[in-house]
Amino acid sequence: MKKILITGGAGFIGSHVVRRFVTKYPQYEIYNLDLLTYAGNLENIADIEQNSNYHFIKGDIADEPFIFDLFTTHRFDSVIHLAAESHVDRSIENPLAFVKTNVTGTINLLNAFRHLWQDNWQNKRFYHISTDEVYGTLGVEGLFTETTPYDPNSPYSASKAASDHFVRAYGETYKLPYVLTNCSNNYGPNHFPEKLIPLFINNILNNKPLPVYGDGKYTRDWLFVKDHAAAIDLVFHKAPDFETYNIGGFNEWQNIDLVKLLCDIMDEKLGRQQGESRGLITYVKDRPGHDLRYAIDASKINKELGWKPSVTFEEGLNETVDWFLQNREWLSNVTSGEYLGYYEKQYMHK
C-alpha cells in the first residue's frame, strides 16, 4: 500500500504517468495535484477519473501553506514530481513564472516532505523528473551522460537545473531519499500544440505555415511519452536512493528532417499528394540562446535497470498522428482561447 502524490498529472507526460500508476497498481492511492494552467487539462485523464484509487486535487505547488496542509492531511509516502512550467519560448517571455513554479514549487514539496518524514526516511521516496536541457548544448559529436556538468542556456533549463540542485542538496543535507531522471524531448498523444510535433500536426491539418527556427539544423533526441512513463515506473520501483539516470530514445533527428517525415506521414494519412505539406515549411527567426544539439547517453538505465524504448520513432510518430486525427475535438478545445493569443504573438510577428 502506497500513498503517492503525483504533481502535474493533468499535463502531457504527467497524464500518462498517472494513468499507468492508477491502472497498473490498484493497491496504490494516487493523488494528482495540478494547478490546471493552460497546459493542464483534465480531459487528458478523463478515462481514469472514476477509478477508486484516483484522487484529483487542484492547487499550486508554489503556495507554501497549501502544500504543508496537504502533506499534513494526506501523509504521502512518495512524491513523483512533474509539475512545471515547461515551454522554453514562454520562459524567454516570463522567466519569473518559471522560478516560481519550477524552483519555489519544488522547494515547497521538498520542505513539506522533509517536515513529515525526517525522523524516519524508511520506504519514502521523492522522485524528481527533469530534462536533458540542464546540460546545455552539444557540438556535432558527444552525448550527455549523468556526469556531464550542468550548463543551462534558457530560463526554462536554468530553472530546472536549479530545482535539480535543490533536490540533490536535500539528499546531501537532510538525507531526503530522492531519485532524479533527466529525459530528452517527449512526443505522443495529449502533447500540447505549442511544442514542435503537435504544433505541426495541427498546422498541417489546417494548412497553416510550419514555422521552423533558423536553418532547421537543430538536433534533438525524441522519446515516445509512453516509453518515458514506463521508465519512470521502473526507476520509481527499482532505482536505489540518491541515483540519477538519463532517459533517451537513442533517436536523434535534425528538426528539418523530422518535419519532412511528419509532413509525409500526414500527407499519406490525409490522402494528400506526397510533398504537399512540405510546401508549408517556413523558416522563421531563430529563438535566442537556441541550443544546437541535445543527445542522451541512456546506457546507465539500460544496463542497471534493463530499460529501453519499446517503439521505433516511426511507430511512435504514426501512433501520435493517429491519436491527433482521432481526437480533433481535444485539439480544437486546447487551441481556442488563450492559445490563439499566444500563437499570434509567438509566430505571426516573425
Ligand code: NAD
Ligand atoms: P506540461 O507543461 O504538459 O504539464 C505541466 C503540468 O504542470 C500541467 O498540467 C500544469 O497545469 C501543471 N502545473 C504547472 N504549474 C503548476 C503549479 N504551480 N502547481 C501545480 N501544477 C502546475 O509539461 P510536460 O511536458 O508534461 O512535462 C512534465 C515534466 O517533465 C516537467 O517537469 C518537465 O520539465 C519534464 N520534462 C519534459 C520533457 C518534454 O519533452 N515534454 C522532457 C523532459 C522532462
